[in-house]
Amino acid sequence: MAEGLGHHNRAVVAGAGIAGLATALRLHRAGWQVLVVERAPARRSSGYLVNLLGQGYDAADRLGVLPALADRDLGVFTSILVRADGRPKFTIPAALAQAALGPRAMTVFRGDLESALYEAARDAVTIRFGTAVRSVAQDRDGVDVTLSDGTTERAELLVGADGVHSGVRELVFGPEAGFRVDLRHLVAAFPLDRVPQNVPDGAGATFIGPRRTAALINLGPGRSSAFFTYRVDDPSAELARGPVAALGSAFGDLGGGVPDALRRLAAAPETAYFDSVSQVVMDEWHRGRVVLLGDAAWCVSLFAGYGAALALAGADQLGTALGEHPGDVAAALAQWEAQLRPEIRTRQALARKGTSQYAPPSRAHVWARDLMIRAIQLPGIRGLVQRSVRRDHG
Ligand SMILES: Cc1cc2nc3c(=O)[nH]c(=O)nc-3n(C[C@H](O)[C@H](O)[C@H](O)COP(=O)(O)OP(=O)(O)OC[C@H]3O[C@@H](n4cnc5c(N)ncnc54)[C@H](O)[C@@H]3O)c2cc1C
The missing domain is CATH 3.50.50.60 (FAD/NAD(P)-binding domain)
Structure with a gap:
């Protein structure tokens, strides 16, 4: 009208x-x-x-x-924080994230x-x-x-x-x-044509280490995706290498579903969003x-x-x-x-x-972050988190 x-x-x-x-x-x-x-x-x-x-x-x-x-709407999924070799550290249930976000929220491609x-x-x-x-x-x-x-x-x-x-x-x-303003991080995100290896159905497996994050999300065939971000000193030089070479160097040492996701990227590099993170x-x-x-x-x-x-x-x-x-x-x-x-x-x-959430500067920051995420699951702190998420996005 x-x-x-x-x-x-x-x-x-x-x-x-x-x-x-x-x-x-x-x-x-x-x-x-x-x-x-x-x-x-x-x-x-x-x-x-x-x-x-x-x-x-x-x-x-x-x-x-x-x-x-x-x-x-892909809904809220279970998050599993994993170690470099892909073994789980701990799990954040979907219900916890759902409660924090409230009913007026959606996750979509x-x-x-x-x-x-x-x-x-x-x-x-x-x-x-x-x-x-x-x-x-x-x-x-x-x-x-x-x-x-x-x-x-x-x-x-x-x-x-x-x-x-x-x-x-x-x-x-x-x-x-x-x-x-270049924030000196690169990001790559791409769809996975097959569900990621070693990630349960309806879950995302995230590795967070010093200066980098790798996440693989298994929401079934045609709905699964990979996300990588890492800190770099020279974003333009890193971008010029292209996503396959750059991610291979930055994440090639990780286990779990990461090696297979990188092989998939190498087979279809044009499907990747790959850029430096800027404001x-x-x-x-x-x-x-x-x-x-x-x-x-x-x-x-x-x-x-x-x-x-x-x-x-x-x-x-x-x-x-x-x-x-x-x-x-x-x-x-x-x-x-x-x-x-x-x-x-x-x-x-x-x-x-x-x-610093996505690319903690040091191992001590990774440890502090893990501790915080574990604490979020305690019932008393859960209420505080829910109120703070709704305030930030209200
Ligand atoms: C990995 C990742 C995760 C994200 N997660 C979230 C999230 O959870 N929640 C959220 O709210 N946001 C998120 N964002 C941010 C969000 O995706 C962007 O802020 C949003 O898509 C920006 O939309 P836009 O239309 O301004 O720009 P764009 O999506 O970049 O669209 C610009 C369009 O203009 C066209 N174009 C470019 N130059 C020209 C030209 N000269 N003439 C004509 N057309 C041109 C391009 O082809 C494109 O179609 C995320 C971004 C990334 C990269």
């Missing part, structure tokens, strides 16, 4: 990821006509899991995509969340694949967006939802080096009629476990702000940005603290 008087308003959205599709859907509901341009030639899926909680779950609810996601948004948006907005933004010129009344297919689109608003390496950000705000830190997310949203604007990094949630919430709030300021894009963007900033600041700070 359209809100306000915006029927003549046009927006171009760069990027058909979670942020771009959620923005397109929400702006359409607010009465805007939307063109989405996506650089990739076609839709892709990806094998890593995202937790949808707090504001992200609420925004997904308002965007109407929860019913489509309900049967793709990132690709499934993107598909649900795509299905909801595809008939409402125009989506052009294989198309990127080449140049941007704006005046008081609008913005001209020249695309890689040679056409130029005139719009009232351009949304750069084109991810951590955003092209729109580069064109309008400046080079990536001015905004991307994007900017003093402004909008300039005139151009606004950045999602990882392009504020990437909180995977250590926050909240980037998809913020992309959905940011898109939802942008639609609301534009609806509250019909015909006044500048006022809407200023209000939207002021409302969102405190939350992003908090999430970025939490994520920077979170790096």
Whole structure:
């Protein structure tokens, strides 16, 4: 249902990821006509899991995509902390994690969340694949967006939802080096076509050692995945080695299901998400009629476990702000940005603290972490943890 008087308003959205599709859907509901341009030639899926909680779950609810996601919810699984050779150290039952997260939470593949948004948006907005933004010129009344297919689109608003390496950000705000803060960790995540070895059904086996984490999740055929992250001194040099060589050196000594997962990666390296872990830190997310949203604007990094949630919430709030300021894009963007900033600041700070959870600096940190996880299972502490998780994501 359209809100306000915006029927003549046009927006171009760069990027058909979670942020771009959620923005397109929400702006359409607010009465805007939307063109989405996506650089990739076609839709892709990806094998890593995202937790949808707090504001992200609420925004997904308002965007109407929860019913489509309900049967793709992977639920909460049992976590087994393992030693380097794959033998279990201890187990955290699924019920404990479920109780901590509460009922308004979901775990889905990132690709499934993107598909649900795509299905909801595809008939409402125009989506052009294989198309990127080449140049941007704006005046008081609008913005001209020249695309890689040679056409130029005139719009009232351009949304750069084109991810951590955003092209729109580069064109309008400046080079990536001015905004991307490398956290000096690499991450690789990929789907497993067969269930991982030595991991029981419905469980994840996680090894956490000094400077690294390896996790294998067995949720059955077609739903299993692997996740690796580790600290590096020179992220660019490590990235240049490619995922097979880099992970082989960093995790080749581990046992359990890891050797088989690495063999699977070597057979299909193109299925891996492999990048350095970064945050994007900017003093402004909008300039005139151009606004950045999602990882392009504020990437909180995977250590926050909240980037998809913020992309959905940011898109939802942008639609609301534009609806509250019909015909006044500048006022809407200023209000939207002021409302969102405190939350992003908090999430970025939490994520920077979170790096030591995934890559503890020393054996002493690993030991302290194990002790904490064991303690979480004690009934008295369990209540405190539940309250704290719900406060953080409420
Ligand atoms: C391993 C891992 C685990 C994570 N876990 C969680 C979690 O548990 N919970 C959570 O909330 N978040 C999680 N996140 C973060 C979350 O996945 C991201 O924050 C979110 O997907 C960002 O969405 P986005 O749409 O902003 O960017 P992207 O997903 O990067 O989408 C950008 C899109 O723009 C396209 N594009 C790029 N350049 C151009 C261009 N020049 N022109 C046009 N199109 C372009 C790209 O092809 C892509 O489709 C995790 C991330 C990782 C890597």
